[in-house]
Amino acid sequence: MPRDWAIDDSTVNPNPHPGTHMKVLYNIAFAPEEDVIYFDDDVKGMDYAAFKLNPLAVEAMQREGIRPIPEAIWSQTDLEDFPYWLLVGTPSELVESANGQSVAKRHATIHVIRRGSPAPNFDLTPYPRLYAEVDFDSTDHNGPFNLVGMSGGPIFGIKSPLEQIEDYRLIGVQSSQQWERVKPAGNVIAFCTAQPFIKALKQAWLNSQA
Numbered sequence: 001m002p003r004d005w006a007i008d009d010s011t012v013n014p015n016p017h018p019g020t021h022m023k024v025l026y027n028i029a030f031a032p033e034e035d036v037i038y039f040d041d042d043v044k045g046m047d048y049a050a051f052k053l054n055p056l057a058v059e060a061m062q063r064e065g066i067r068p069i070p071e072a073i074w075s076q077t078d079l080e081d082f083p084y085w086l087l088v089g090t091p092s093e094l095v096e097s098a099n100g101q102s103v104a105k106r107h108a109t110i111h112v113i114r115r116g117s118p119a120p121n122f123d124l125t126p127y128p129r130l131y132a133e134v135d136f137d138s139t140d141h142n143g144p145f146n147l148v149g150m151s152g153g154p155i156f157g158i159k160s161p162l163e164q165i166e167d168y169r170l171i172g173v174q175s176s177q178q179w180e181r182v183k184p185a186g187n188v189i190a191f192c193t194a195q196p197f198i199k200a201l202k203q204a205w206l207n208s209q210a
Contacts, residue, residue: 005029028053028057050205082159086112088109110136111138122188148177152174173191
């Protein structure tokens with residue numbers, strides 16, 4: 001049975017939909033068993049899924065100025081030239097609700113610092129992940145906040161926070177986190193590197209069409 005979803009860009013779009021605080025671009029209906037591409041749920045760290053947007057949804061997003069990340073941004077091998085990493089998303093803690101409805105969302109961009117080794121207390125996965133310490137001092141929030149809700153968010157790399165951003169790279173896709181409000185340091189995220197993840201997604205789609 002098809003399920004109904006909606007694309008919402010209210011965290012970055014200044015013009016909410018009439019009568020709501022949300023900017024819904026396009027309503028989407030899909031059948032989970034037929035339209036969704038699933039990665040291997042039995043392989044730890046690969047519990048991802050995706051589905052292809054229909055042409056009307058793509059056109060609606062393009063009219064709002066939304067564009068896909070170009071292949072040149074995620075397929076390069078010069079990631080070491082973009083060492084300043086930023087996790088982007090909407091933490092659940094920064095969403096205000098009333099009567100069960102979201103009325104305001106706060107977008108978060110957080111500096112994360114790459115770890116040279118796997119973080120303790122994270123389960124090892126068949127596919128290696130990257131790890132980074134979360135620098136909550138890089139935000140204007142009063143102290144650490146819960147990262148729940150940011151899973152699936154992108155990690156971008158820029159050359160320096162002190163320079164104008166003329167180029168950037170997509171480093172990875174955030175997958176899990178360890179977080180404690182009372183701990184000023186040591187909050188860690190784990191994420192899949194973008195290039196193999198997107199290549200695997202592309203191959204999974206091609207296999208589904210064969």
